[in-house]
Amino acid sequence: MDNNNQQTWEPKIYAFLCNWCSYEGADLAGGGRRIYPANVRIIRVPCSGRIDPVFILKSFERGADGVLVSGCHPGDCHYTEGNYFARRKFVLVKKLLEYVGIEPERFQARWISASEAIKFVETVKEMTENIRKLGPNTKLVKNIKEEITCQ
Amino acid sequence: MDINSELQKKVYKLFEEGTIKRFIGYEKGSLPYKTRPCIITKKEDVNRLIFDQFCVNNLSIYLRGDLEKTGILANMCTLKSIVALLQGNQVKPENLYILAVNCPGMVDPDKAELSSLPAQTKLMPFGYKNLYDKCKACHHELPKIYQDLIGEEISVACEPVDEYAFIKDMEKLTQDERWKFWEKQFSKCIRCYACRNVCPICYCKECMVDKANPQWVSKLNQSSTNEYYNLMRVIHVMGRCTDCGECERVCPVKIPYRKLIKKMEKEIKELYGYVPGKDPKELPPLSTFKEEDPEKGIK
Numbered sequence: 218m219d220n221n222n223q224q225t226w227e228p229k230i231y232a233f234l235c236n237w238c239s240y241e242g243a244d245l246a247g248g249g250r251r252i253y254p255a256n257v258r259i260i261r262v263p264c265s266g267r268i269d270p271v272f273i274l275k276s277f278e279r280g281a282d283g284v285l286v287s288g289c290h291p292g293d294c295h296y297t298e299g300n301y302f303a304r305r306k307f308v309l310v311k312k313l314l315e316y317v318g319i320e321p322e323r324f325q326a327r328w329i330s331a332s333e334a335i336k337f338v339e340t341v342k343e344m345t346e347n348i349r350k351l352g353p354n355t356k357l358v359k360n361i362k363e364e365i366t367c368q
Numbered sequence: 369m370d371i372n373s374e375l376q377k378k379v380y381k382l383f384e385e386g387t388i389k390r391f392i393g394y395e396k397g398s399l400p401y402k403t404r405p406c407i408i409t410k411k412e413d414v415n416r417l418i419f420d421q422f423c424v425n426n427l428s429i430y431l432r433g434d435l436e437k438t439g440i441l442a443n444m445c446t447l448k449s450i451v452a453l454l455q456g457n458q459v460k461p462e463n464l465y466i467l468a469v470n471c472p473g474m475v476d477p478d479k480a481e482l483s484s485l486p487a488q489t490k491l492m493p494f495g496y497k498n499l500y501d502k503c504k505a506c507h508h509e510l511p512k513i514y515q516d517l518i519g520e521e522i523s524v525a526c527e528p529v530d531e532y533a534f535i536k537d538m539e540k541l542t543q544d545e546r547w548k549f550w551e552k553q554f555s556k557c558i559r560c561y562a563c564r565n566v567c568p569i570c571y572c573k574e575c576m577v578d579k580a581n582p583q584w585v586s587k588l589n590q591s592s593t594n595e596y597y598n599l600m601r602v603i604h605v606m607g608r609c610t611d612c613g614e615c616e617r618v619c620p621v622k623i624p625y626r627k628l629i630k631k632m633e634k635e636i637k638e639l640y641g642y643v644p645g646k647d648p649k650e651l652p653p654l655s656t657f658k659e660e661d662p663e664k665g666i667k
Contacts, residue, residue: 275596291663298657301659304661305657307665309607309636311665317546317550317599318543321665326667356551357592357596358592359586
């Protein structure tokens with residue numbers, strides 16, 4: 218489907234969620250029949266510490282309009298300290314993306330615990346609305362059509 | 369005493385005593401005002417060694433792998449990179465003999481009018497304005513990891529430069545202006561990977577760039593892939609980069625890498641109070657954490 222058409226364009230958000238808290242939170246949102254936008258694509262990772270900052274760049278390159286990373290609240294990590302390491306990475310990557318001129322709204326980091334289904338729903342709603350206002354991401358995106366003609 | 373004869377005498381003694389099996393230093397290049405790295409294995413060869421203001425190469429990249437007892441001539445940048453290598457357990461300190469040199473700063477051939485320079489190169493004849501930008505902002509405090517020190521103490525007879533001045537200028541621009549600037553810079557990239565190959569802290573045996581499965585960096589010649597590669601490299605070196613400026617020096621299309629990496633250095637200094645290239649016992653900022661770390665932007 219052509220997602221580049223202005224009328225049919227929908228924001229595409231990649232969400233990297235930690236297995237123990239945020240993914241469970243999203244699961245609870247589904248289990249509780251809470252409605253949230255279908256723009257989010259969830260990728261489950263073992264821990265927020267697993268989220269290499271390169272994943273975030275790669276997501277943008279592969280056509281994400283926004284990236285959400287989420288893990289357990291500091292102090293609650295299943296592996297004791299994974300999210301503390303992740304926190305430093307997220308803060309620095311956010312600064313880097315801002316510095317090269319990518320809209321800061323496109324990259325969001327949240328702490329969402331397994332019981333915070335409502336926070337997950339609110340985050341996804343808020344992000345979808347913000348990115349809808351910004352429009353499709355044109356920075357860092359690989360031009361797939363060009364790739365096909367190259368091959 | 370002349371710095372060259374002091375250096376040669378010291379290295380000769382080290383070979384004679386059997387302290388080192390080889391020595392990494394600089395020798396005269398084939399062009400005037402050029403030097404090249406050289407590795408000496410015999411005491412008879414020590415008269416090849418020189419040190420002047422064109423010894424800009426970072427010698428610490430020759431410390432990779434298993435070493436026999438090695439001596440190294442370390443200027444400021446090399447010394448800081450060795451600290452980073454020690455932090456990453458990439459060299460064994462017992463195999464290393466560091467001969468530090470009071471580094472007067474290196475001359476940028478792009479800035480200097482070389483035809484007007486004296487043929488006999490001595491230390492500090494070139495004036496402050498011909499130095500590399502990284503040398504202008506250098507604080508001249510050698511990290512205390514060396515075994516011996518040569519050269520006269522440097523008195524910096526100039527106003528200290530704000531090392532983050534160009535970053536503050538960049539931050540004043542709007543978001544789209546910044547993107548336009550970096551897009552233009554990255555579009556020049558020919559992906560020769562010289563910046564990676566010359567980087568002393570890019571010591572991974574297998575680089576993500578070379579991986580075919582999964583292929584992290586596409587081989588396509590597209591601006592997005594250039595942007596992605598360059599940002600990925602910044603992410604990989606942030607917190608460990610000691611600002612030796614080699615990536616910027618070797619770049620054939622002159623991408624201002626220091627403008628990018630210095631920004632991360634500045635943020636890390638402000639957020640976590642970490643300055644790279646000081647203490648080999650300290651952990652790099654992304655290998656450690658504090659519970660009270662700032663988390664602005666994460667809700």
